[in-house]
Amino acid sequence: MRTIKFGIFGLRRGSTFYRNVMMNNGEIVAVCDRDTSKLEDAKKQVGEGLATYTDFDAFINHPGLEAIYLCNNFNQHAPFAIKALEKGIHVMSECASNSTMAEGVALVRAVEKSKAIYTIAENFQYMIFNREMKRVVEGGTLGKILYAEGEYNHPIDFYSAKELRALSPYANHWRNFLPRAYYITHSLAPLMFATGASPVRVTAMPVYDPAPADSVGGIVRGPDRAAIITCLNDDDSVFKVTGCAAFGAHSNSYRFCGERGQIENVRGDLNRLILRYNAWDKPEGKEEFNEYAADWNDADEEMIKQTGHDGADFFPVRAFFTAIRENRPPVFDVYFATKMTSTALLAHRSLLERGVPYDVPDFRREEDRVKYENDNLTPFVAPDDPNYIERWSHPKFFTPEEASEYERIIAQVKK
Ligand SMILES: NC(=O)c1ccc[n+]([C@@H]2O[C@H](COP(=O)([O-])OP(=O)(O)OC[C@H]3O[C@@H](n4cnc5c(N)ncnc54)[C@H](O)[C@@H]3O)[C@@H](O)[C@H]2O)c1
Incomplete structure (x- = not known):
């Protein structure tokens, strides 16, 4: 090698x-x-x-x-x-x-x-439970997948200056301007990878709940807790994904519902999988209700276990290096990447308009490229910039004095 x-x-x-x-x-x-x-x-x-x-x-x-x-x-x-x-x-x-x-x-x-x-470099589709759900989906016992859910839910303690410093080390850090829908890949990639379906139309709703005004996060963090995004796909299936959410308790949860059964991982116990069938559709050797933990089933298991995100970080590097060494196209190519990102960016626009649907372009097609080649809208510029698009469902800004106050508070944690 x-x-x-x-x-x-x-x-x-x-x-x-x-x-x-x-x-x-x-x-x-x-x-x-x-x-x-x-x-x-x-x-x-x-x-x-x-x-x-x-x-x-x-x-x-x-x-x-x-x-x-x-x-x-x-x-x-x-x-x-x-x-x-x-x-x-x-x-x-x-x-x-x-x-x-x-x-x-x-x-x-x-x-x-x-x-x-x-x-x-998306990695969540490689988590041990997501690999198992893909294996079951591809095995065919669930039938065609009609509906799937992906929830990347990462609440933080808004009163913890330590946690905020780790994620947003200064007030103008990108995480403090990030629309919830933009961080879609962790919830969407596992669904697209397991099913092969790809979004063609998207709509989204905001979950609005500002951080407490007296908390550190209350100074700089955006006021939306999640974007609830619904995608109609090219195979007539439907996905519901969250973008990066911050509600309830921390979890990465996925669920695939087919014509004949369903599989999901248990919220709060990531690698407990529940695989269920209807009595009349139960395949041989399975119960109606099956609860189990997945295995890696991979020759590199020992190395996988040593990498971040419980092993999921190993796979993007292995796949990238294999593509380079064998000079062949990667699975997570630029079309896959831009399909996910277009879904995210247009979901955000939908959310700002309280659910107006958008067609998701496919940048393999020249007409879709022409439609968007001059579309420079972004929430990462100042509000007086002609390309500015609102960051959240309700506007929120912080003053230079508030920015300094945020940085003063988090600097104290470093000492
Ligand atoms: N897949 C995952 O599980 C996962 C987890 C965490 C972060 N991420 C992604 O990784 C990326 C980085 O995240 P992070 O949390 O490390 O962000 P970060 O802002 O904490 O770190 C970015 C680093 O890049 C450096 N940098 C930025 N612009 C630069 C420039 N022009 N020249 C030189 N240095 C520059 C900064 O100094 C900083 O050290 C993001 O895209 C994030 O979404 C992915």
Whole structure:
């Protein structure tokens, strides 16, 4: 298995991948982050010979660099991906692939022009229980999947300055401007991967509940707790997904309902699966009610268990490196990535209009590209920018004084 000369851009989540890359026979030759303390830490973990950069253009000019992992700000992946692809460097990008519709079109065009491979680094479809649900769905005993749910639910303690510092280390951090619908991949990818269905029309509703005014989160966090997104798919099935939700108790929950049965994982006990059939449709060897835990069923199980997100982080790297080594298209290609992101961006528009439906484009089609190639609407610019779109169902802004107050509070935690 040949070594791949690899670089990582963005060293918060990116720094959790060193071991994962090495286990997949990648050699980390360069890293890039404008925070120089993270570069020093990278050298300690990877080796003193590691090349470090604060500037992306210098980073992708590193001699011999073959492939990179984009793990920078959520809303800034596409322009960096395009630069790397133009240099023939393979790209594995964190979610989301693009933060405007126009960027999605530009990204697809750049991938088609480049000899390099592009993949999205989505990992939740590889969680042990999601792999098992895919296996059962593909086994066919549930019949055609008619309806599926994906819930990525990550509430935080709005009074915990420590937790807020870890996720949003400064007031103008992207997480403080992120519409709930935009973070869709963790809830949607497992459904698309298991069923092969793809959204064609989307509608969404907000769940509005601002953080308490006296909490740290109350200063900077957006006031929506979730986006409840419904997708009609190209095979007539329907998905319901949450984007990144923050209600009830923490959970990643998925459910697939077919013509003859259903499978879901138990909320709060992720790897307990419940597989149920109707009495008249029960396959041989199964009960009407089956409760069990999944196995990895993978030759790399020992390595998988050593990586983040309970092993799910191993798979995107393995799949990316296999695609590079065998020079074949990745499963999670740019069309899959931009389909998820278009669903997210248009779900957000639907939510702002209280449920008005949108057709989801397929950027394989030129007419869909033309429709969106100049659509630069984004919530990540200032409200007086002509491309600004509202961030949440009800406007919320913080003043420079409030931003300073937030940073003063979280700075105290560091000491
Ligand atoms: N798949 C998952 O399970 C998962 C989990 C966490 C985060 N993510 C994704 O990973 C990405 C990064 O998330 P994070 O939590 O690490 O974000 P973060 O904001 O904490 O970290 C981003 C890092 O990139 C660096 N950076 C940003 N722009 C830069 C630039 N122009 N030049 C140099 N350095 C730059 C920052 O200094 C920072 O260290 C996001 O897209 C996020 O959605 C995915």
